[in-house]
Amino acid sequence: MPTITFTQPDGSEQVLQVADGTTLMRAAVSNGVDGIVGECGGQAMCATCHVYVRPEYARSLPEITEDEDEMLDCTTAARTDASRLGCQVAVGPTLGAIVVDVPADQV
Amino acid sequence: MSSSTAKCPYSGTQAAGTAAAVPVPQPLRSPGGVSEAPVAHWLDVEGLAADPYAAYARLRAESPVAWVPKLNKFLVTSYGGCHGIEQDQETFSANVSGSTMNRAIGAQPMLRKDDPEHAIDRAPINPVLRPKSIKEAWAPVFARNAETYLDALEDKGPGHADLNTDYAAPLASKNLIDLLGLLDADVDQVRRWSHDFIAGMGNVLDDPGIWARCDASTADADALLAELIPFYRKNPDASLVSALANSGLPVEDVAANTKLAISGGLNEPQHMVTNMVWALSRHPAQREAVLADPALWAAAFDETVRWQSPIGMYPRQATRDTVLEGVAIPAGAGIGVVVASANRDQSWFGPGAEDFDIHRPKRPHLAFGAGVHLCAGHWAAKSAIGQIAVPKAYERFGSLRVDEQRAESWGGWVFRGLSSLPVTWN
Numbered sequence: 305m306p307t308i309t310f311t312q313p314d315g316s317e318q319v320l321q322v323a324d325g326t327t328l329m330r331a332a333v334s335n336g337v338d339g340i341v342g343e344c345g346g347q348a349m350c351a352t353c354h355v356y357v358r359p360e361y362a363r364s365l366p367e368i369t370e371d372e373d374e375m376l377d378c379t380t381a382a383r384t385d386a387s388r389l390g391c392q393v394a395v396g397p398t399l400g401a402i403v404v405d406v407p408a409d410q411v
Numbered sequence: 412m413s414s415s416t417a418k419c420p421y422s423g424t425q426a427a428g429t430a431a432a433v434p435v436p437q438p439l440r441s442p443g444g445v446s447e448a449p450v451a452h453w454l455d456v457e458g459l460a461a462d463p464y465a466a467y468a469r470l471r472a473e474s475p476v477a478w479v480p481k482l483n484k485f486l487v488t489s490y491g492g493c494h495g496i497e498q499d500q501e502t503f504s505a506n507v508s509g510s511t512m513n514r515a516i517g518a519q520p521m522l523r524k525d526d527p528e529h530a531i532d533r534a535p536i537n538p539v540l541r542p543k544s545i546k547e548a549w550a551p552v553f554a555r556n557a558e559t560y561l562d563a564l565e566d567k568g569p570g571h572a573d574l575n576t577d578y579a580a581p582l583a584s585k586n587l588i589d590l591l592g593l594l595d596a597d598v599d600q601v602r603r604w605s606h607d608f609i610a611g612m613g614n615v616l617d618d619p620g621i622w623a624r625c626d627a628s629t630a631d632a633d634a635l636l637a638e639l640i641p642f643y644r645k646n647p648d649a650s651l652v653s654a655l656a657n658s659g660l661p662v663e664d665v666a667a668n669t670k671l672a673i674s675g676g677l678n679e680p681q682h683m684v685t686n687m688v689w690a691l692s693r694h695p696a697q698r699e700a701v702l703a704d705p706a707l708w709a710a711a712f713d714e715t716v717r718w719q720s721p722i723g724m725y726p727r728q729a730t731r732d733t734v735l736e737g738v739a740i741p742a743g744a745g746i747g748v749v750v751a752s753a754n755r756d757q758s759w760f761g762p763g764a765e766d767f768d769i770h771r772p773k774r775p776h777l778a779f780g781a782g783v784h785l786c787a788g789h790w791a792a793k794s795a796i797g798q799i800a801v802p803k804a805y806e807r808f809g810s811l812r813v814d815e816q817r818a819e820s821w822g823g824w825v826f827r828g829l830s831s832l833p834v835t836w837n
Binding site: 344348349350 | 498530538540543773775781783785787790
């Protein structure tokens with residue numbers, strides 16, 4: 305099963321094993337990962353599942369769609385080149401493991 | 412990847428001292444501690460409309476998941492319980508049986524569907540209501556409309572002006588007409604439709620007079636849409652009806668979701684205008700702070716919608732036997748998700764949860780719902796009301812405040828707001 309590692313601002317880590325096709329947002333919300341709100345349930349209508357993807361995984365990510373790009377401009381913590389919406393990134397055959405940093409603020 | 416030069420139009424200053432990450436509430440479903448639901452016999456349902464907040468506090472303290480016989484449903488009043496429901500649409504369905512909403516607007520809108528059916532209706536709506544479209548296509552329209560109705564308010568004068576009747580209500584209607592693209596509809600007509608639809612949705616006692624008015628308004632709105640749908644197929648624009656008309660959805664779904672937007676897109680922004688001015692009038696230090704620093708308008712809007720949530724409760728239905736916050740809920744049971752109470756839950760917002768404080772550390776609230784049914788219009792509301800209608804009112808009348816010489820009028824709990832708010836200025 306693919307693994308997702310969420311790293312908190314204090315350095316603590318939570319490693320989740322999830323089914324293929326699970327988004328980072330859904331994994332976090334279902335498993336009580338602090339700092340991921342997922343307010344809109346995965347429609348790219350809010351920006352409360354913002355994560356920073358570690359650079360070594362950047363090449364395995366799907367392209368940022370126009371909708372995601374627009375919503376990333378509305379993140380509470382500063383947007384960087386590592387910023388993604390957790391609801392738009394799913395783990396699976398092309399992304400078997402990923403490590404992301406959870407921002408200090410989502411709202 | 413694009414750089415971070417673009418800026419969200421609606422994010423305000425970040426509250427200081429919010430370094431900690433946001434913890435996620437987990438609904439309690441321990442199979443070992445399941446109990447029968449406590450019954451809130453004491454709850455005076457009729458009395459909630461006057462002021463529900465003391466009753467909500469008692470429900471949260473004694474029985475945050477309670478069976479209420481008079482409503483024939485469970486009321487869930489804690490943040491954790493309400494949030495847990497919204498994260499699990501397979502257990503807690505929006506497609507409730509005997510829906511007065513479906514009866515009122517003559518079809519099933521997206522708010523009474525679960526995914527995947529819900530997502531099909533919602534998909535064409537989201538792009539119209541994302542921040543960029545709101546900022547570029549609609550904020551100038553909202554600003555023009557605000558000036559129009561500020562003129563009307565000014566004409567009434569500081570001894571007679573009513574912020575609801577003279578400003579909030581017609582402005583919310585005009586903004587909605589423009590955003591939806593209801594060409595040729597007038598402000599009073601759309602207010603009447605919205606009022607009649609909402610009355611129908613609340614007509615649990617089957618009052619035939621309410622149904623007659625609701626059916627007449629449904630027929631009027633359907634007649635207009637029968638003209639607008641083919642028009643927008645030939646002449647698409649940035650409006651919501653245009654997006655729906657060109658989405659490939661059946662006409663019935665286009666009409667149902669437009670009528671849903673007419674129902675939910677008017678009273679709530681209207682109430683937010685008056686609620687914000689009411690709250691700031693009662694908290695002069697915070698009023699001075701926001702007038703001195705316009706970046707605080709976003710926080711003022713967000714705190715008002717938490718503290719006086721215009722939508723207090725909405726329904727869900729259990730699809731299977733389940734356990735919520737330790738309480739057994741049987742399959743088929745009706746549930747009232749009391750977000751107005753969840754938004755004052757001390758276990759989530761801290762000991763000052765009952766207070767209005769625009770400087771409080773930011774935490775997620777449920778005033779717009781959560782999950783897939785999160786209010787589609789929440790960015791529009793933040794713009795039209797939080798960034799435009801209310802700031803412009805204070806720009807026009809720097810000393811705008813509630814007029815203590817004349818009586819205001821609050822009402823409702825499922826939907827709650829001011830039906831009259833006399834205001835004055837120097």
